[in-house]
Amino acid sequence: QYIAYAGNDRDPYAQDIIVREVPTGEDDRAVADGRINFAGSRSHDGKFLLVADGRSNLEVLPKLLHVQTGEIEDLGDPDDLANDRPAVWAPDGSGFWMVTDRDSEHDWLGFYDLATRTLAPVAQPDWSIETVDLSKDGKWLVWSVNENGFSRIQVLNRETNEQTELTGLPGGTLPSFGGGLYLSPDNATMVAQLVTPTKPNELYVVELETGATRRLTASRLRPIDESLLVEPEQVEIEAFDGLTIPALLFKPHGDGPFPAVLSIHGGPEAQERPTYAYRGFYQFLLSRGIAVLAPNIRGSSGYGKSYQKLIHRDLGGNDVKDFEACANDLRSLPWVDSNKLGVFGGSYGGFAVLTCVSRLPQYWAAAVDIVGPSNLVTLIRSFPPTWRDVAKTTFGDPDTEEEDLLRRSPITYVDQIVAPLYVIQGANDPRVVQAESDTIVEKLRERGVDVKYDIYHDEGHGFTKVENDIKAMRDSGQFFIDHLVG
Incomplete structure (x- = not known):
């Protein structure tokens, strides 16, 4: 029923969070605090929207917007900031996955429980996690690890707790500003957007059960040797x-x-x-x-x-x-x-x-x-x-x-x-x-x-x-x- 986005139309040097009702086209400027805010994912029932308040390159304050009431609450301590980046909601709305560097040199993946207001580790590799996505049925949790610049994509079957690394993709990187992993509505496949040193952005389809991979696009305007x-x-x-x-x-x-x-x-x-x-x-x-x-x-x-x-x-x-x-x-x-x-x-x-x-x-x-x-x-x-x-x-x-x-x-x-x-x-x-x-x-x-x-x-x-x-x-x-x- 609504879309949420960040806009600087009110103040070119800040980013407000604007919620637009799709049927009516009406906008509600839900967050207008003069800070640089980013709209995150919304809960499956639409009641909550995650907001990232960027305080510096290494400090992000996660917030929770109650869409119907307009109430917004801090999910972290403004006096004890880390690079907390909310990612994707659990299907039942019990919480969400978040990437953070709290108490660590590198960004790791945790699950934030709304009821207890606690963050439990899910993956803590030796390099930084960059992007996270979840299938609609909650079975497949995927994320990428920035390993010396290369994006290494991990797939976790949450039903069996089996984790695998995708090896059929070319060595490259996901988009620099997030995204790049997109799970299909039928929970069977994923599209990965990768760029390599010798190829511009291409899309690859991955079968989640088998890891089988095929390239979907050919982005060059002209053939090249x-x-x-x-x-x-x-x-x-x-x-x-x-x-x-x-x-x-x-x-x-x-x-x-x-x-x-x-x-x-x-x-x-x-x-x-x-x-x-x-x-x-x-x-x-x-x-x-x-x-x-x-x-x-x-x-x-x-x-x-x-x-x-x-x-x-x-x-x-x-x-x-x-x-x-x-x-x-x-x-x-x-x-x-x-x-x-x-x-x-x-x-x-x-x-x-x-x-x-x-x-x-x-x-x-x-x-x-x-x-x-x-x-x-x-x-x-x-x-x-x-x-x-x-x-x-x-x-x-x-x-x-x-x-x-x-x-x-x-x-x-x-x-x-x-x-x-x-x-x-x-x-x-x-x-x-x-x-x-x-x-x-x-x-x-x-x-x-x-x-x-x-x-x-x-x-x-x-x-x-x-x-x-x-x-x-x-x-x-x-x-x-x-x-x-x-």
Whole structure:
């Protein structure tokens, strides 16, 4: 009778929970507390809706909305938060499964009992659980484990308590922002949505009883000789302090020596995973004889919350040493041309690019920065109030730590930039405002540094229009070809 969704129409910097009555089309703004809320699953009788109140990248307060009365209650302690993510309801409404990292380095699966308000462990692997679903009859509980970037899908028969791992699927990942496992209404099959390093998103059908698997879709617009594509090698790079940096290394076909690009993911609390990265951008570079190293430097998710927290209040700190370790690792490879290294990234990855070319200028022959901030002080001050408290916790407080934030900002070292730089910016970006790119481009042009600057007037923080995405990736690739291949 109703659908529930999160919307920011009332306040562009918050997310309300809106319940729409399907027969009448009437909306009830059920949660409008100025926070960033996400609508979760509803109980089978429709009486309850789970809500996730995101307080930070590692803190989520689960809530229970009584749909008829509008009452909402906290299911956790606001003063003792964990990454509690409600997943799916039990058919009888007695409770729901929840993914949490409470008292653990990794996300585990538990069942929350509404009557007792207790959480009982169901699965606690050595890696983090990411996605959960349940068949309508309650027989099949499925979840995926993020094992060093790969999604490993588990199936539990709740009648026999037998758990199996699906082995017939290709090595890849489920969608980054949840979902990807969908059980059929007849409780017999499941659809898995997977992306691999050599294939875009594809759908696979799995028979739950037998595990038999078949591919359902063929998403490429044109045929391609897949023997030309490159699977990554999982490698480890030693950091200055003995920390291990996981990374994906893509080597072009042939003997080399090859130029190489260091690709640094955004976030920074995110993860480089074995996907068709940037919709084939890596494969495009590889086809032109350019290697790619894609690391998960300190602060990345997927390797435990202690590793993830290493970036807090330290952007432009020890991560710089990680960038240098990655550059030196590339230079040590006999098949890499150490004089032709590029660096690429967006958002935090763009910040990393600007940091690399300004503070490690000796390594780079070309760089591409997409929506990367250049000044942490002005960045945080540009945030709306709802974001600023989180930013102070993860980045630092510009009111009391301005000197330290400037010390860690690329703009402070702009006079050291010599590598050719390509900057891409969305004019409507609410996270990294255009002034962040304008400022550094202006200072570089004053010095006569080779800088190309493209502003997308119909985009924000990244690309929502396919034609813009394609153009930006094509132009970025050509920039590297021009400066690294010649």
